[in-house]
Amino acid sequence: MEKKKLTACAIVIGCFLLFGVLVSANQGKKYEKQFFAMDTIMNLKIYDKNKKHAIKMLSAAQSEIERLDQLLSTGNSESEVSRLNREKTLTVSSDCHFLMCKSSEIHQMTQGAFDITVYPVMKAWGFADASYHVPDQELLRELLQHVNMSDITFDLQNSYIALPDGVMIDFGGIAKGYTSACVISLLKSQGVEHALLDLGGNIHALGTKPDGRSWSVAIRFPQDYQGEKQDYLGILEISDQAAITSGGYERYFEENGVRYHHIIDPHTGMPAQSGLLSVTIVSEDSALADGLSTSCYVAGVEEAIRIWESRKTDFDMILFTETGDLYITKGLEDLFRTELDFKVIQSVDEAN
Ligand code: AMP
Numbered sequence: 001m002e003k004k005k006l007t008a009c010a011i012v013i014g015c016f017l018l019f020g021v022l023v024s025a026n027q028g029k030k031y032e033k034q035f036f037a038m039d040t041i042m043n044l045k046i047y048d049k050n051k052k053h054a055i056k057m058l059s060a061a062q063s064e065i066e067r068l069d070q071l072l073s074t075g076n077s078e079s080e081v082s083r084l085n086r087e088k089t090l091t092v093s094s095d096c097h098f099l100m101c102k103s104s105e106i107h108q109m110t111q112g113a114f115d116i117t118v119y120p121v122m123k124a125w126g127f128a129d130a131s132y133h134v135p136d137q138e139l140l141r142e143l144l145q146h147v148n149m150s151d152i153t154f155d156l157q158n159s160y161i162a163l164p165d166g167v168m169i170d171f172g173g174i175a176k177g178y179t180s181a182c183v184i185s186l187l188k189s190q191g192v193e194h195a196l197l198d199l200g201g202n203i204h205a206l207g208t209k210p211d212g213r214s215w216s217v218a219i220r221f222p223q224d225y226q227g228e229k230q231d232y233l234g235i236l237e238i239s240d241q242a243a244i245t246s247g248g249y250e251r252y253f254e255e256n257g258v259r260y261h262h263i264i265d266p267h268t269g270m271p272a273q274s275g276l277l278s279v280t281i282v283s284e285d286s287a288l289a290d291g292l293s294t295s296c297y298v299a300g301v302e303e304a305i306r307i308w309e310s311r312k313t314d315f316d317m318i319l320f321t322e323t324g325d326l327y328i329t330k331g332l333e334d335l336f337r338t339e340l341d342f343k344v345i346q347s348v349d350e351a352n
């Protein structure tokens with residue numbers, strides 16, 4: 001009798017193991033690639049049944065990232081953006097065309113908190129070439145006169161851009177979000193069904209994990225928080241979405257004991273001090289998510305909520321403030337796990 005039970009147990013376990021092997025073989029194996037581009041570490045992970053195809057896909061993804069890096073980098077004097085900043089008029093590529101349209105949309109949505117013409121101010125702070133220093137206030141006042149992306153002439157039909165004197169642009173606040181969208185559509189068109197891209201902390205998921213469950217993504221805890229620190233703000237479940245986080249802790253320098261970070265308030269020319277330490281935007285539209293994470297960080301909690309109200313079907317968000325308050329929008333209630341106390345932001349219609 002005992003022997004029979006044991007045999008039955010062994011058969012059941014064997015079946016489970018065989019099923020597991022068959023399922024995982026069917027889902028394909030994991031292939032990864034890590035490299036440096038766009039001033040940061042990129043980590044690409046895809047699942048594929050065919051090793052040759054997987055390797056080809058990873059290198060195609062890397063080439064796409066490098067192509068966009070060369071096109072958009074302000075640090076490369078031969079990039080399209082550098083040429084535009086120098087020559088002031090240019091007929092631009094479809095990538096630049098798209099980024100101009102998206103940047104302008106986010107500029108309007110955020111009432112100017114997102115502004116690609118903030119670049120001369122970034123340069124004055126030394127963020128463009130790592131020559132960090134606090135600029136002269138008089139210089140900032142002068143430069144701010146040229147910060148307003150509505151001054152750019154953009155002929156949509158002909159992809160023609162004209163920058164007025166003194167105006168220069170930088171897509172640094174949106175480029176990685178756009179890049180991940182391009183890579184995802186490339187992978188999709190080549191039959192890849194499951195992938196997770198990490199472009200310097202900007203996460204973008206293609207599909208679900210091979211077993212059908214969502215990808216679990218840890219959201220970094222902002223290192224500049226003055227209270228008790230945690231390992232993570234929480235864990236977010238995503239599929240076919242991007243989760244993009246902005247925080248001043250990502251790039252900063254110190255002068256006379258004061259910290260100055262790289263996200264600039266276009267209205268003051270100063271590093272934004274809105275009370276927020278971290279903003280994560282979750283959206284299927286990764287360029288939107290990238291632009292909004294930067295600009296909601298500038299805008300602060302109340303304004304970020306107003307922006308979300310205006311487009312709540314397009315994105316969700318996680319906000320963490322310097323007083324330790326954590327907010328998540330309603331859509332993330334079942335998708336975000338955290339040890340911290342949090343408040344759920346509801347839309348005005350739902351609250352009433
Ligand atoms: P992110 O890491 O996506 O938040 O983007 C930060 C980068 O966006 C900076 O390094 C700048 O290149 C650029 N940037 C800074 N402030 C702004 C702003 N207010 N609007 C648009 N881009 C900005």
Ligand code: MG
Pocket residue numbers: 172173174246289290291292293294295
């Ligand atoms: Mg951004």
